[in-house]
Amino acid sequence: MPISILNTLHDPAVRDLAWVIGSPGLPDALSTPYHSRVVDDAWCSLQLENAADWLHALDLTPQPLHEFIAARPTRRLGHYFETLISYWLMHMPQTRIIATNLQVQDGLHTLGEYDFLFRDACGTVTHWEAAVKFYLQAQPQAEQRAFIGPGTRDRLDLKLERVFQRQLLLGSSAAGQQALPDGLRLDKAQAFIKGYLFYHASAFERRAVPGVSSAHLSGWWARHALEAIPQASADNRWIILPRMHWLAPARLNADAHLAADAQVMTGGELHNMLDAHFRLKQDALLLCEMQNTGNEWREVSRGFVVCSSWPIIDTPVIQ
Numbered sequence: 528m529p530i531s532i533l534n535t536l537h538d539p540a541v542r543d544l545a546w547v548i549g550s551p552g553l554p555d556a557l558s559t560p561y562h563s564r565v566v567d568d569a570w571c572s573l574q575l576e577n578a579a580d581w582l583h584a585l586d587l588t589p590q591p592l593h594e595f596i597a598a599r600p601t602r603r604l605g606h607y608f609e610t611l612i613s614y615w616l617m618h619m620p621q622t623r624i625i626a627t628n629l630q631v632q633d634g635l636h637t638l639g640e641y642d643f644l645f646r647d648a649c650g651t652v653t654h655w656e657a658a659v660k661f662y663l664q665a666q667p668q669a670e671q672r673a674f675i676g677p678g679t680r681d682r683l684d685l686k687l688e689r690v691f692q693r694q695l696l697l698g699s700s701a702a703g704q705q706a707l708p709d710g711l712r713l714d715k716a717q718a719f720i721k722g723y724l725f726y727h728a729s730a731f732e733r734r735a736v737p738g739v740s741s742a743h744l745s746g747w748w749a750r751h752a753l754e755a756i757p758q759a760s761a762d763n764r765w766i767i768l769p770r771m772h773w774l775a776p777a778r779l780n781a782d783a784h785l786a787a788d789a790q791v792m793t794g795g796e797l798h799n800m801l802d803a804h805f806r807l808k809q810d811a812l813l814l815c816e817m818q819n820t821g822n823e824w825r826e827v828s829r830g831f832v833v834c835s836s837w838p839i840i841d842t843p844v845i846q
Contacts, residue, residue, distance in 0.1 A: 532579050533775065538589040540596060540611075545582050546775035547611045549575030551742040553660060553720045554687060558738045564695055566655070566719045568742055574619075581618065604770055608659040612643065612719070621648035625708060633702040639694050641706070643719075651714045656694045660686060660722040661773065661813075663748045663831055665838050667727075669734040674724060677811035677831050679838045683724075687738065690718050725831055728757050747830035750837055751805045758794065758816060759827050765797040766790065768813045768829065776826040777815045791817060791824060801832060809834040 532549070536542045549571050556567035585592055592614060599610045609627070616624050625644040630637055643655040662674035662683045671684035697703035698713040707713070721744075726733050728749040735741060749756050768777060779791065792800065797814070804812065811833040817824040 532575055532582070536582060536586045537778075538586050538592075539772070539775070539778075540592050541582060541586045541589050542775040542778070543607075544585075544592065544611050544615060545575060545578075547608060547721070548578060548615055550721050551744060552718075552740055553683075553722055553724070553743050554718055555738055555740045560738065561691060561718070563715070564691060564717055566717050568740065578615075578619075602771070604773055605659055607771060608721075608774070609642065609657055612655075612657055616643065616645055619647075622646070625652070625711065629706060631697050631700075631703050631706040638700070638702055639697050641697060641703075642694075644707075644711075644713075652711060654695070654698055654713055654716040655719045656690050656716070657719045658686070658690070658722075659774070660720065661725070661831075662722070663725045663833070664727060664731050667731050669736050671736060671738055674736075675838060677813075677833065683739075687718075687720075690720065723829075728754055728830065746828060749830065749832055750835050751801055751832050753835050756797075756814070756832065757828070757830070760818065761794075762819070763827065764791040764793060764817045764819070764824065766792065766815050766817055766824075767800070768815050770813075773813060777817065777824075777829075778826065779817065779824040780822070805834055809837075809839070811837070 533542060533545050536545055551568045552565060552571070554561050554565045556562075556565040595614050596607070596610055599606070601607055601610070613624065613627060616622055623646050625646060626641060627643055629641040629644060631639050631641070641654050642657045644652065645655075646652050660681070660683070661677065662681070663677055664673050665675050666673040671687065672682060674683035675681065695716040695718060698707070698716055723744045723746055724736075724739070725746045725748040728747040733745060747757055766777060766779070801812070804810075811831045813829060813831055815826045816828045818827045
């Protein structure tokens with residue numbers, strides 16, 4: 528990802544938009560099972576470079592993007608991710624969105640939905656299955672099944688199986704074809720899946736995982752009160768990253784906060800806050816280590832702190 532472009536943007540929503548466009552994906556586009564069915568990193572990087580002037584202009588006057596987001600309120604990060612994709616595709620030259628979240632029904636049974644149907648400048652009609660995911664490696668094995676969501680109700684291998692074995696095959700089913708607008712024929716179906724994988728702060732090493740892009744974004748995770756939180760520098764500070772700000776790397780003005788519940792903390796303040804949180808709750812928290820560059824704080828690493836007994840899997844893992 529051309530990080531230099533992201534670093535020149537200041538508005539949080541515009542930075543999230545740039546991250547959506549140019550960040551590396553989770554599935555490996557070169558993996559045989561996913562061949563030609565993944566939006567690859569090189570294409571995403573090129574799109575970010577092509578959109579640089581547009582993004583810089585939007586950064587100066589971000590109100591249109593803010594209004595677009597405000598018209599689609601949500602507390603779900605995946606929906607926010609899709610909103611940013613919609614805004615991007617709407618402004619991509621010679622690209623027309625045909626449908627979003629188009630459901631496919633087989634009688635009374637819903638088989639799935641087309642997240643995005645669009646026609647590009649070459650006239651190609653594409654179906655994108657979009658998702659943004661965050662998984663922690665709960666076991667030391669370098670396998671997709673070792674990665675689970677912080678809430679333990681999601682697993683990487685099951686998610687990718689659903690996307691590639693079900694969702695991207697909708698267009699080849701009778702019900703999927705019937706759901707398409709009259710006369711429309713799909714040319715290709717691809718996964719647009721981004722996010723982070725988090726590795727244990729001390730016990731696990733980052734190793735190649737079959738089917739996962741070697742360029743994927745990553746962080747660390749640790750159990751509260753049992754394992755040390757890694758810190759690059761004692762001079763750095765910490766913030767708790769609110770869920771709706773999990774996309775682009777965090778940046779804060781030196782005298783500002785990311786949100787009401789995100790303030791810069793020393794290591795001691797962080798540990799006190801974590802103690803208070805985990806006395807009452809078991810929800811995982813996403814932390815960012817922040818470095819002061821003079822006039823702002825910038826993220827240098829991120830990681831999840833989970834409860835001391837994590838993972839507690841008392842509900843079925845879902846896809």
